[in-house]
Amino acid sequence: MTLLNPRISRVLGVAALVSLVALAVFGLFIAPPDAVQSDAQRLMYLHVPSAWIAYLAYGVTALSSALYLWRRTRSPVWDRLAGASAELGVLFTAMTLVMGSLWGRPVWGVWWAWDARLVTTAVLFFLYVGYLALRRVPAPLETRAKRCAIAALVAFVDVPIVHFSVDWWQTLHQQATVFTPSLNAHIHGVMAFTLWLGVLAFTLLYVYLLDKRYRLETLEEDLESKELAKAIEERVQGAGTTAPPEHVEVGIGR
Amino acid sequence: MNLFQEAALVAGKDLRIEARSRVTAQQILPFGLVVLLLFAFALDPHRGDLTNVAPGLFWVTVLFGTLLAVGRAFSIEAENGARDGLRLSGLDSSALFLGKAAAVAVELAALEALLTVGVVILFNVGLNGVAPLVLATVAATVGLAATGTLYGVLAAGLRVRETLLPVLLLPVVAPVLLGATKAWEASISGVSGDAWPWVTLLGIFAVLFTGIGMLAFGPLLEES
Structure with missing residues (x-):
């Protein structure tokens, strides 16, 4: 069971690779250096797209979790996707x-600043590290799926609160460049093109990796159920009777 | 029985167990005071640093206390199939949530009262702006108890619950630490006006997570 047709997945992988190479060429050589920050600003072509894709990924997790919890659309597909x-x-x-930190050092003079968006992103990181930790806890699939879906939605609800609370700290981060309230992009020409190319490349990479990770998840589940079947068989043979065992515990258990 | 009567029944049960076992009184409260003492070792008490950062230290200690109180709130039902008993009791799951969260909130309030005396005496903090101070504390306590109980039931019954709970809970309650600390700082330094936005934020957090907890507690209890 895969998310995408293997052929499409392969095409996607090639497209991601090509666009990443194009991004490297544009970002490093074709786009002009920034008037103020010179070459350091080139990190924007990686930093900004990866932030956007991170938000997209969490959005997909939240949506899939909601779809899992809603009875009419409940399916293990949503759990794996989340x-x-x-x-x-x-x-x-x-x-x-990491890239923001590398960028901050030459531009701000520090690796890290206690700025609103940095702190929000760091909290976001730990929120979902916790979620991933919960996913690794062994449990029957449905139990785990329901528990994780609820945890993902709670984390998602928390994000705006974290955002507003840290936003009240004074901000040192440069203001948003593309999605300003008037939606009037402040960068133009080759630089804007390179940024959008970065977004495209990272989106393709995200979808490609999502498909691979989804497949891995199904394989892990398969392996687990095969091991369970094998363990039951061994117990049955070991007991020398045809009666099924009353209770079989698999893995490290709960 | 209505929702609140059922909740009171559950809270009463937890607090009665607490009154008899005295785990909060003999373990969690002394733990809080020890942490305050350790902060004095870590930060030089002679230069007035402690007084300046007292609100933050206070709330960090309360967060640690929340982890312990929540862990305790669910470990009391780990034995003798008590959690099955709770599931089969026929009480509404929202009421179960409210009751357990209320018991945690009462224990946290006791910890906060003691720590307040602690920071006043040990860290030389003068309490001003009592109204925002109290309201911020109440809202923060409700928020912490609600989120704590929600994640407590999520982790209950898992072997890794002690290590999983902090990593799940602490990032989620980060805004509570920030808001409560800022509200305390503003109140203590006499500019209560700056405290009110934070009190509002804490209030929203408390209401939101109480609501989520009431909805999610049932399904999570089934799976625990």
């Missing part, structure tokens, strides 16, 4: 933080 997407969200959030 887990796969959260993992990518954590990955992209970590990348955002």
